[in-house]
Amino acid sequence: xxxxxxxxxxxxxxxxxxxxxxxxxxxxxxxxxxxxxxxxxxxxxxxxxxxxxxxxxxxxxxxxxxxxxxxxxxxxxxxxxxxxxxxxxxxxxxxxxxxxxxxxxxxxxxxxxxxxxxxxxxxxxxxxxxxxxxxxxxxxxxxxxxxxxxxxxxxxxxxxxxxxxxxxxxxxxxxxxxxxxxxxxxxxxxxx
Numbered sequence: 001x002x003x004x005x006x007x008x009x010x011x012x013x014x015x016x017x018x019x020x021x022x023x024x025x026x027x028x029x030x031x032x033x034x035x036x037x038x039x040x041x042x043x044x045x046x047x048x049x050x051x052x053x054x055x056x057x058x059x060x061x062x063x064x065x066x067x068x069x070x071x072x073x074x075x076x077x078x079x080x081x082x083x084x085x086x087x088x089x090x091x092x093x094x095x096x097x098x099x100x101x102x103x104x105x106x107x108x109x110x111x112x113x114x115x116x117x118x119x120x121x122x123x124x125x126x127x128x129x130x131x132x133x134x135x136x137x138x139x140x141x142x143x144x145x146x147x148x149x150x151x152x153x154x155x156x157x158x159x160x161x162x163x164x165x166x167x168x169x170x171x172x173x174x175x176x177x178x179x180x181x182x183x184x185x186x187x188x189x190x191x192x
Contacts (some may be wrong), residue, residue, distance in 0.1 A: 005101070023175055024139070024183035028106060031167045032137060032185065033060055036102050045163050046095075048105040049112075050078040069094070071112065089118045091125030098131040106139030106185075110146035119148070123158040127190055135163050136188040144184045151186065158187035166184075 037060050045061055047054065050070040055078045058066055060101045068079035071087045084094050088108060103126050106114075113119055126136050140151060151157070162171035165187040175181040 002162070011079045021118040023178060024185075027168070027173060027185065028139065029174075032104075032165075033057065035165070036104075037061060037064070038113050038136075042101040044102075046091075046100050046103045046129070047080070048103065050075040050083075055080055067100075082138055088113060088117070089125065091122070091129050095129045097128050098134075099129050101136055102135045103130060104137045104139075106137065107141075109138060109140045109151065111141075111150050112149055114148040114153060116149055119155045122156075123154055124159070127156065127159045130190040132190055132192050134158055134190045136160060136190070138186045138188070140184055140186070142184050143184050157188065159190070161191045163187040163189035178192045 001070075007059075036045065042064070044065045044067075046067045046069065047057060047061075048069055050068050054068075058068075058080045065082070066080045067082045067084065069084040069086055069088060069091075070076070070079060071085070073085050076083055076085060086094060088105065105126070109119065113122055123136070127191075130136060138151070141147065164171055165173070165185075168185075171187050173185040175183070
């Protein structure tokens, strides 16, 4: 385990799953993921970005058609059995329109998906690949070094409507109890 401030970062060691333990991962793993696991209408899931701390997600989504995508070929070992080595900007090359029920993009914007053109293409691709009433979740860090531009200026996101996420009673989750926690979750729905 590596301590970074108050956050505990752990890794998969000798096959043991070692998730990250902090508030935003708690919200993600105890509120967001279970909601989609427990609702049958979210049967086809795409998870964008892989790491040692995401490997165990496939077990949680075992009753779903669970896909992962990551640009880094080395991250394949942390991906699903149905894994694509590629960029989120190229979703249209891998999936047909209206395919997914939910796309989860946590810790990608500002952590590699930085170029405005690539971001626009990525979220436009999400719109095309989501079915009507499909949900897009974007987890991102609202800090200058991890915010290549204001997310709200992303034109491709304007195709979506805000999605009211029942477990958190909001369309955007911000930790109001800890001002140092700058990780946010935005929820969108494709409504045509």
